[in-house]
Every structure is written in structure tokens, then in C-alpha cells.
Amino acid sequence: MFNSTTESKSTTYAFIFGTVIAVGFPLNAVALWILLRRHSLRSPSAVFMINLAVSDLLLAISLPGRVYFYATGTWPLGNFACNFVTMLFRNNIRSSSIFITFISVDRLLAVVYPLRSRHVRTASNAGKAAGVVWLIVLLINIPESMTLLADLTAFNNSVCFEFRDLRITITPVNYFQPVLILTLLAVNIVSTLMVSLTLRRRVSVSAKVENKVSVMLIFAMNLAMFTIFFLPISLVILFKHFRKAITPLLCLASINCCLDPLLYYFSFDGFWKKKEEGEHSVFQTYK
Template identity: 65%
Template sequence: MVHDINNTMEAGPEPKLGYALFYGSIMALGLPLNAVSLWILLRHHSLKTPSAVFMVNLAISDLLLVISLPMRVYFYATGTWPLSGGACTLITMLFRDNIRSSSIFITFISVDRLLAVVYPLRSRHLRTACNALKAVGLAWLIVLVINIPQRVKFSRFLESYNKSTCFEFPQQQPQISAMVYPQPVLVLTMLAVNIVCTTLVSWTLHTHLSDSARVNNKINVMLIFVMNLVMFIICFLPLSLSLLINGTAPPPLVCLATVNCCLDPLLYYFSLDAFWKKKEDADLPRE
């Protein structure tokens, strides 16, 4: 049996054109959408508001994921991995880092909107670009800290197999099973925060009419929170639960998780155009 497994590893997996086509489509959509979004954010919104800071970093996270997709397309189209094990580790970590950083930045956006709608006056001193930059800096640091031991562990694990198996391994992976927990715990925690934010904002908009009357485009405000929850439930939660329960990430769930890089630009358009362009100016400090 061991001999048969080793032979399979040396031969590499069979080409899977469906996965190649899927990742190619995500790349074709995600690259221009996020590149244009980042350009708009930096050119027209700069880093003067916390919302712009969070969205710029979210777009950067998505672009890092998108630039790793061509090699996934090649791998599934040919069934071979032409690069080194280190390159496989790098691309795998870019995917994992995107899940973690995106879940954090999306949660930051929800918390920022919660403060703006529910506590508009008391949160003015908190909702500053400086504090937002500190928050995203801490977020990237957390992602990096989680990344380092996982990168080392994954590199050692990868040495046990032929490099042509880069994205597909046996179901049993005892060497790295202890390292799968940080991501599910992070995603589930961020999901809980988003649910709380959505509930509080919805309650405020429907019950405190005198306060919520000052919020323009209430439907678009709620769409922001709904889209955040959709991204968690569709893109992040299935993969995280699979890691938590089985210790593995099945290829279909990995495909599903990459869809978030195409959905995030919709969040920018709804948020900046429909809400902050009309109200954020009032939130900026006056000279």
C-alpha cells in the first residue's frame, strides 16, 4: 500500500480542467476588479478615513490572492507542479493569509459602520485614520505570526511528497493537524462579531427613527452588513468548519473560498458610493 501511494505521488495527480477553468475565471474577474478598486480608493479616497484604510488593505489582500492563481490554473490544467516546494508553500500561504486578513478587514468595516450608525457622536474620536492604520498594522502582524510556524510546518510536510502534488495531498495529514485551528477559530470569532454588528445596526435603524433618519440610503447600509455575512457564510465558513472537523481543506471548498476576491469590490461600491460619499464628509474633522 505504501509503495502504491508513493508511485501515485511520483506520477502526480490527474489534470482537473474544471478546477483550472474555475480559478482562471476567478483570476480574470478578480484582477481587474481589485486593481481598479484599489486605484479608485487611493486616488479618490486616499487614506483619510478609517473605511478607506480598511478597504485599501482588503483590496491588497485580494490582489495577493489573485496573483497566486495562475499557478493553480497551471497545476490543475496539467497535473504537474513545475516550481520548487518553496514556491508551493508561498502560494499556499498567500491563500491562507487572504482568508485570515480578509475576515479581519471585513470585520473592521462592520465595526466601523456600527460605530458610525449606533454611536455617531461618541465614536468620533475612535473612528480616525490613525487608529485605523494601527488596527490594520496589528491585523497584518497577527497574520504574520500565524503564518511563520505554519510555513515551517508545511514546508517540512511538503518534503515528504513529490512536488508535483503541490495542492493535493492524502486525507490524513498528521504532521500539520495541530496547525489548522488558528484559522477556524479566527473566522468563527470574526463571524460572531459581524452577526452582533448586523443585529445592532438593524435594530437601531428600525427602532431609533430619530437617529436613523440622519442616515442616508439605509438599504445600502444594511446591504454592507448582509454582504459581509454572505462572504463569511459562503466563502470562509465551509472551509473553516472542514479544517476544524476533518483537518483538511477539500479542493471544492478551496475554490469556493477564492470567490471572496470577486465579491469584495461590490462591498466597496455599495459602501463608498452609496453611503460614505454622502455622509462621511460630515464625519471628517473640521479645521
């Protein structure tokens, strides 16, 4: 399928996706094991991070197909398999962005409204919210899958992930992801500003937070995730003239799953310790 002018690019794409698998899968598998075994489902942060790790693992599982496609230039599994793998990738961007925002909002409530938010910040509520997220993400897949299958079938060629070659049909559902990412980015920006101002102005609250650098680093990482990994790929699909950048931006977006484990580490001072031993994490005071 690939000619000589695109072969080098395809090799690069295969290498990037392969590297993401090699790094992201074991990191998130270990992180998930630690979160489940040593932090359990006892806090909203742990619940959201467990779901985030699951989302990243699903992304890593979807990437071998992309590696094979760009390494060989062929896709032997048909349009339905291509559709399924594509939805896994898209679901990672959406679910990850939502869970990262939940983590930011949870940190916001813990710092700015520590007493009033206690009845809201529970593992039970976090579990219900996570369930709703997965349900919404799966429901969005239904019209998207139908549209993508129609495009793949109409092209009458197994192009699979080379979406720049497709006559992509833009439907109202295509605006869901850009609107979602922009909205969540705004929420993260507001959360970052509110926490930063609270830590600077309220001496009593600032004194209770053991490591303010780690607190703000979490928010900085969340903003970086959105602006670098989620936003570009979410917007480019809407602009016909920039569709040649889709594959490079997909490669960039996939890297997010390799960096999420850093979020787990900085969110829990005692990440490597058992729950009872690491009770004094950055925000445990507000539980």
C-alpha cells in the same frame, strides 16, 4: 499526476481559478486605484477597504500557479514555491475576514455610537490596526510554513496543492483560522443585529442615514462572505473524512475576491466621484 477519473475535475478547478484571476484582478486593481486616488486615506472605511483590495490582489497573484498545476498536473517550482503560494491564499482568507469585520464594526460605531466613537474612528487608528493585522498574519505563517514544508517533504512527491493526498499534520496553530473565523462571524452577526435595531428604534439616527437599504446590504454581504466563502474551508481541514472537499472549497473561497468590489461600491454612495464631490456617503454624517 492526474488520472482519467480526476482529469475532468482538475480542468474544472483550473477554469474556476482562471476565471477568478480574469475577473478579480482587474476589478480589485481598479477599485484600489479609485480608493487611493479619489478617497485617499482620509477615513477608516477607506483604509480598511484599501487593505482589503490589496489582500484580494495578492490572492489573484497567487492563482496562476494553481491554474498551471491543475491544467498540467505538474508543479515544477518545488516545495518552497508551493509553500509561498499556499500562504498567500491562506493570508487572504484571514486578512480579508478581519478587514471585513473592521468595516462592519466601523459601520456599527458610526450608526449606534456616532458621537462617542469619533475619537476612535480615525484614519490613523485604522492604519495602525491594519498594520497589526498584517503583522499577526505573517507571524502565523512561520509555524504553518514549517509544518507544511515538513509534510510536503515527507510525502516525497511534488503534489503541491493536492492536500487531500498529504498526511496533513494537525498542530495547535491549525486551530487559529477556524477560531478566528468563528469569532469574527459572531462579531459580524452582533454588529448586524445592533445596527438593524438602531435603525428601527431610533428615529433621529434613522433619519440621518441616507440609504438604509445600502447600510443593511453591507452587513448582509459581510455575513454571506463568512458563511459561504470563509467558514467551510476553515473548518474542513480539521476533519479527516471531509478532506476530499478541500479543493472544491478552495475554489469557492477564491471567489470572494471577485465580490469584495461590490462592498466598496455600496459603502460609498460617491464611490466613482472624488472625495469632495461624494462627501454625503451613507455614513459621512457620523464622521
